[in-house]
Amino acid sequence: MRLTCPLCGERDRREFYYYGAEDYLHRPAEGASLAEWDNYLHLRDNPAGMTKDLWYHEAGCSQWLLVTRNTVTHAIAGVELVAERKTEQKAGRAK
Amino acid sequence: MPELIAKSALDGKSLTLGGVTLAEATVGPIHSVAVFPGGAKSTAKGLKSLGLAMPAPNSFVEKDGVRLVWTGRDQAFLVGVMPPDLDGAAITDQSDGWTVLSLAGGAAVDVLARLVPLDLRPAAFPVGQVRRSQVNHMNAVILRTAEAAFEIMVFRSMARTAWHEMESTLQMVAARAGKKI
Numbered sequence: 001m002r003l004t005c006p007l008c009g010e011r012d013r014r015e016f017y018y019y020g021a022e023d024y025l026h027r028p029a030e031g032a033s034l035a036e037w038d039n040y041l042h043l044r045d046n047p048a049g050m051t052k053d054l055w056y057h058e059a060g061c062s063q064w065l066l067v068t069r070n071t072v073t074h075a076i077a078g079v080e081l082v083a084e085r086k087t088e089q090k091a092g093r094a095k
Numbered sequence: 096m097p098e099l100i101a102k103s104a105l106d107g108k109s110l111t112l113g114g115v116t117l118a119e120a121t122v123g124p125i126h127s128v129a130v131f132p133g134g135a136k137s138t139a140k141g142l143k144s145l146g147l148a149m150p151a152p153n154s155f156v157e158k159d160g161v162r163l164v165w166t167g168r169d170q171a172f173l174v175g176v177m178p179p180d181l182d183g184a185a186i187t188d189q190s191d192g193w194t195v196l197s198l199a200g201g202a203a204v205d206v207l208a209r210l211v212p213l214d215l216r217p218a219a220f221p222v223g224q225v226r227r228s229q230v231n232h233m234n235a236v237i238l239r240t241a242e243a244a245f246e247i248m249v250f251r252s253m254a255r256t257a258w259h260e261m262e263s264t265l266q267m268v269a270a271r272a273g274k275k276i
Contacts, residue, residue, distance in 0.1 A: 007152045007168060008227065012212040015228065059229045061152075061167045083168065 001074070003067060006081050008060040015059035021045070022052040022066055025082065048072050054082065104194040104254035110262060113269030114201040117261050119254075120246060122162075123175040125189040130169040134183025141181035145173075155225045155238060164225050166236060172248075194254035196261065199244035202268055207237075207245060209264050217242060231260050 001013040021044050028036040045051075049072055055065045064082035069075065080086065109118035130138050130149065142148060146158040149171055155164040162174040178186050198206060204215050210230045214220060225238045233256065236248040249257045 009153065010214075011228070014212060059234055060227045063168055081168070 001076075003055065003065070003076060004079050005057050005060055005063070005065065006079060006084075007063060008057065011057070011060060015057060016065075017056040017058045019054040019056060019064075022054055024054060025066070050077065055079075101191075104251050105258055108258065110265065111200070112265045113272055115198065115203050115206055115265055115268070116200050117206075117258075117265055118197050119258075120195040120197040122195050122246075123190075124173075124177055125193055126173045126178045127166070127185075127187045127189050128163070128171050128173050128178065128181065129185045129187075131183055131185065135169075137183030138181055139183075141179050141183070144179045145176065147173075153224050153226060155223065157223075162238075164236065164238060166225075166227060172236070192251055193248050194251045194257070196247045196249070196257060197244070198247060198261065199241070201243060202272065203243045203245060206261070206264050206268050207247075209267070210260060211235075211237065213237070230257060233257055233260075 002010050003013070003016055004010045023040060023044065026040065028040050049070060050068060051071055052066060052068050055067050057063050057065060066080050066082050066085055068077040068079075070077065103119060103121065105119040107119050107121070109116060111117075128138065128142075128149075135149070139148060142163070145161055145163075147156050147161065147163045149169075150156045150163055150165040152165055152168075155162050157163075161176045162172075164172045164174060166172050172189065208215055211226075211228050213226055213228050220226065220239055222239050222241055225236060227234070227236055229235060230237075230247060230249065233249050233253045235257075238246040238248075240246055247257070247261075
């Protein structure tokens with residue numbers, strides 16, 4: 001498996017650290033309900049198909065990456081920097 | 096204040112095997128230049144006095160023996176000179192934190208190819224470029240200074256391990272080529 005880091009270029013899997021679903025980017029706002037926090041912390045989808053998750057380029061540029069990939073075909077559809085992401089941010093994220 | 100003598104991690108060691116020379120390089124002071132958000136302009140102004148500009152990702156710029164090496168997003172290492180006054184960036188002294196190994200000569204690429212997960216062909220990694228990657232499991236900053244010459248920066252605490260790894264690889268490559276060690 002290889003990921004194309006937007007800064008470093010195509011790199012081997014061993015340079016990256018897997019963190020988890022992109023849900024971690026959508027922290028509930030202050031005063032959010034318990035259900036929202038429960039969802040943020042514990043409830044994850046387990047899709048057969050496209051999924052988005054966070055990877056850390058620990059042996060390269062030390063950037064967090066948002067990777068879009070397919071869990072069925074293992075195809076990587078896109079990699080972007082979390083710091084410069086253009087993907088629409090869900091409402092309710094603390095700012 | 097007593098005069099303190101700076102010692103290098105490997106005592107300036109060098110080793111030549113099968114036409115490839117591995118040596119500890121002396122590069123002078125190393126400072127990290129980390130640009131603040133919105134500080135790009137004033138950083139560029141400060142670097143102008145050295146005739147340098149922030150390098151593009153994966154590359155380094157060089158003038159009069161002074162290098163500015165890309166090491167991350169909005170970050171570069173200034174190598175070989177004390178930094179000028181810079182308003183737009185955080186400057187931290189890294190000089191004692193790194194050991195620089197130079198690897199040069201004929202089969203230098205074959206030696207490095209056994210240690211790093213990178214495409215080392217000149218088309219993918221041309222002269223004047225830098226890569227942050229790993230030498231086995233050690234994080235490293237690898238500069239290509241000529242077709243068959245590299246400078247490898249590793250954490251100083253890893254200096255002897257890095258030397259050991261590279262030395263054994265040098266021996267294996269020389270042995271494979273049928274050269275007497």
